[in-house]
Amino acid sequence: MQHASELHTALQWHIDAGCDECIADEPIDRFAVSKAEMAKAEMAAASDDASAGSRPAPNAASQPAASQNAPGISRGAKVNPQEVDNNRQIRTAVELARAARTIDELRDALAGFEGCPLKKTATNLVLSDGPAEARLMFVGEAPGADEDRQGVPFVGPSGKLLNAMLESVGLFREQVLISNTVFWRPPGNRTPTTQESAVCHPFIERLVEIVNPAVLVCVGAPAAHTMLGQTQGISRLRGKWYEFQTAQQSHPIAATAMFHPAYLLRTPIKKRDAWADIRMIAKRLSES
Numbered sequence: 001m002q003h004a005s006e007l008h009t010a011l012q013w014h015i016d017a018g019c020d021e022c023i024a025d026e027p028i029d030r031f032a033v034s035k036a037e038m039a040k041a042e043m044a045a046a047s048d049d050a051s052a053g054s055r056p057a058p059n060a061a062s063q064p065a066a067s068q069n070a071p072g073i074s075r076g077a078k079v080n081p082q083e084v085d086n087n088r089q090i091r092t093a094v095e096l097a098r099a100a101r102t103i104d105e106l107r108d109a110l111a112g113f114e115g116c117p118l119k120k121t122a123t124n125l126v127l128s129d130g131p132a133e134a135r136l137m138f139v140g141e142a143p144g145a146d147e148d149r150q151g152v153p154f155v156g157p158s159g160k161l162l163n164a165m166l167e168s169v170g171l172f173r174e175q176v177l178i179s180n181t182v183f184w185r186p187p188g189n190r191t192p193t194t195q196e197s198a199v200c201h202p203f204i205e206r207l208v209e210i211v212n213p214a215v216l217v218c219v220g221a222p223a224a225h226t227m228l229g230q231t232q233g234i235s236r237l238r239g240k241w242y243e244f245q246t247a248q249q250s251h252p253i254a255a256t257a258m259f260h261p262a263y264l265l266r267t268p269i270k271k272r273d274a275w276a277d278i279r280m281i282a283k284r285l286s287e288s
């Protein structure tokens with residue numbers, strides 16, 4: 001009996017790690033794919049190099065801290081085809097995101113966007129949940145297995161804890177808008193790479209602009225780093241106020257960071273701090 005339960009635990013571990021979700025109907029020769037992608041990127045790099053200087057530079061203010069430091073491509077320098085392709089995807093993301101005027105338009109733009117590698121392994125696009133006119137907005141890190149299955153953010157155990165935290169201060173899930181820094185589940189719930197975050201960033205920025213909440217809450221350190229450009233650990237970042245502002249916004253939005261509910265489920269001793277944070281958020285919301 002114990003043996004059966006150990007086997008079940010091992011199987012569940014593999015499922016949680018996403019082993020079942022990367023299996024396609026046909027085998028894929030990854031070596032052939034990457035050779036073709038390299039060739040495509042080299043051709044693109046050559047044409048980019050030829051037209052260097054004729055294109056407007058992407059607006060640095062609308063890109064995450066990580067992408068602002070990406071080295072540029074200068075004439076005569078050895079080009080890295082992958083980097084050229086990455087930068088091109090970010091430019092496309094900026095253009096698509098800027099053109100969207102509503103959440104539905106943003107969802108359509110993301111559905112047609114092929115620049116984020118996470119899309120290839122995910123089941124569903126997970127953009128947002130909640131009303132477009134919400135005054136409180138949460139941004140988490142990335143969809144997990146439950147979110148990927150349902151196409152809705154924060155519906156698994158973390159989402160249930162977040163709902164309970166909201167209710168404890170008289171707020172309800174239906175009043176808030178919830179999203180993530182990336183819109184497809186990273187395989188095995190790994191942390192999104194810098195490029196995955198960078199290419200999704202114009203879309204989450206645009207979502208904040210469209211919703212224009214009174215208060216923005218970054219859920220967990222990766223979200224706080226991406227959205228607020230901060231680098232400290234979440235224990236130092238939480239419980240304080242920051243400003244979130246893009247080049248397109250006329251005013252800054254009050255922003256803060258809190259522990260991720262997944263961390264609170266593993267580390268219940270931190271719930272006391274988390275409850276202080278959610279009370280601080282509710283107070284600020286009632287005053288604004």
Ligand code: URA
Binds near residue numbers: 140158
């Ligand atoms: N964790 C996140 O950061 N986002 C989700 O949507 C679910 C779990």
